[in-house]
Amino acid sequence: MKRRVGFVAAMLTVSALTGAFTSSARAADAPRGQVVANSNACMGCHAVDRKLVGPSFQQVAAKYKGDAQAPAKLARKVKDGGAGVWGMIPMPAHQSMSDADIRSVVDWVLAGAPAR
Structure with missing residues (x-):
């Protein structure tokens, strides 16, 4: 169970970072x-x-x-x-x-x- 929580936390972090990069990329394109x-x-x-x-x-x-x-x-x-x-x-x-x-x-x- 501990492993699964760590994996989920890692995926949420990656998802949040990807969203930030996507948002920044859109602003850079404007x-x-x-x-x-x-x-x-x-x-x-x-x-x-x-x-x-x-x-x-x-x-x-x-x-x-x-x-x-x-x-x-x-x-x-x-x-x-x-x-x-x-x-x-x-x-x-x-x-x-x-x-x-x-x-x-x-x-x-x-x-x-x-x-x-």
Whole structure:
């Protein structure tokens, strides 16, 4: 019986480690902008393909398609927050996000928020 408990414990450990590696591998496969968006609560108000509290990232990409000023406009909007473009619910400011992280998210969104 002691042997069986040890084996089960070993298998659970391997399973947990495999799950951690799989989870890390999926995060590594995701575009940097998506990883940053996931880690900064962007997905609490936005989804890739459907409106939640705010517009979907694909709606944002479509609205700003062809606008050369879009990266700067959206970066400023993420940093400072705002309201009125997509309705009356304000987007909070994200002052603690680094400019590099904001650029990663904005570039990813403007590319249509691709999964890879």
